[in-house]
Amino acid sequence: MKKFTLFLVLAVFFALPTYAVKRPGFGDRRYSITGMVEYSYNTTWSHHGNFDVQALLPINPHFEMETKLQFSTANVYTSVVQLRPKFQLPVGELFIETDVLYKAVARNRMNDLTAALGIGYRMDYVSVTLGVFSRVMADWGRSWYSDESFVAEPFNVLYRVEVFCRPQDNPWNLSFCISNVDDYQMERMWQPLFMAGAWYDVDNHWRLIFGAECKPTGMFHLDATFYGATARAGFTYKF
């Protein structure tokens, strides 16, 4: 009986994408490029600006790739590659998030390399992602014959819960999100980020994007205080 139930669940799971109704807003197969500027402040790096470039490359209906670059005036440079298998379901989209994030912290002469694997489900009003990631931090001047300048943080939990005010196919939207990751950082699991975002589709090609982010510290020390904030604005062009 158990085997039959399992077979049934798997059959439905894999059959669903075949019969999924194609909804606007989900599974958009157009290439797009995004540019953003950010003003950011935190108590460590003080005031700084960031310039972001992102490219979305849908390869087929079930697979897309996204690359992201960030140049920061704090002398930190970040690149991200995301491979995202996805499945259209009648009520949303199931996706698997595989990310590799490399941060060159030139101001401190060190690297931060993070690899993540997560599973997510996106509907009109809610998107949820849950996963794990590992991190390796290494000194630029490290000797390869020593383990002294290399630290691995093997296990962290990745989470992201985002709610939207309007359906995904609406020409404008507002979103609120709590997560320990954003486009260019993967914080430790007890270091949440609070984000708000908005978009407005000017026409079929151009989308304006706005966002804000707050990063407190010490929330799970039960003595939280403000650490940093970011405001961003940009555009997306869909080909």
Add this chain to the structure above:
Amino acid sequence: MKKYLIILALGTFVFAACKNEEATLDVLGMFSSQGPTVNTRFEQSLAYNDSVGELHFDMGQDEYDIYVCADSHITRKEHRNMDYFMACYRQAPSPKLALHLGDLIDAQKNFAYADSIVHYAGQTSNDTLLLTLGNHDIYFCQWDLYRARFRTSAYWFDTRNGSKKLDLFICLDSAEGELGTKQTAWLKQLLAAKSQEGYRRIIVFTHTHLWKLDSSQGHTSNYALEATYELTSLLGQYGVYSVWSGHQHARQLVNYKGVEYRVLNATKDAESGQSYMIATMGEGVNCRYFDYPKQ
């Protein structure tokens, strides 16, 4: 109706957590600190440091022991391990010092129970316990209670043999998981100046650990990543020998950029793997760990 019930339940939970005589969960503090922030605490600490002058311990010889414990989380019922640690330390032959790496107490109104274990007012060179501030020590606006006893949360002291400088110790306030702008600037200046003064080594001790290598203890949060990058770089740049911290309740040793990062087990009663450390400071540093007696 359901919505109102949820709001009522949450409100009751927050109210109960705040009004409980010995509450352990500062729910409001999770979203916003209820006491002064690290910048304010640092200013108050610096004002006290300036009023009393520099702190030097003449050890009388080049080699001495430092007894180090962390996370005692003293409550009315739980202070057996801390009693044991202090008894071992007091009975040990001189020269010696003792450090507590934060979370002396567990929660609200627990300082009263710590008063009988740590003799704040009567500390002499034979009974000196130097502390750093932990997050549990400042829940429920308890910074004033901590300050009334230990006066300062950010300071430095050194050990000497007569006029010969031995080791420099720097205590940082990381109770909120960050150092703040003022303390960071002070640390940079202090390290730049003191690293030129010919100390054998520089030891930094603070509560919050810098690396998240161990996830076995649940919600032990760290510094923000930017602060981790910056602080580890700074400590490496000025040749800090070792950083001692607690918070994680699980022993750990990491070497990064020439700096040794030691995290200690907890001293808290009724917790597995409790231990304290004795560091013998001589030409080298010999760190040994001792388990607390089984309960």
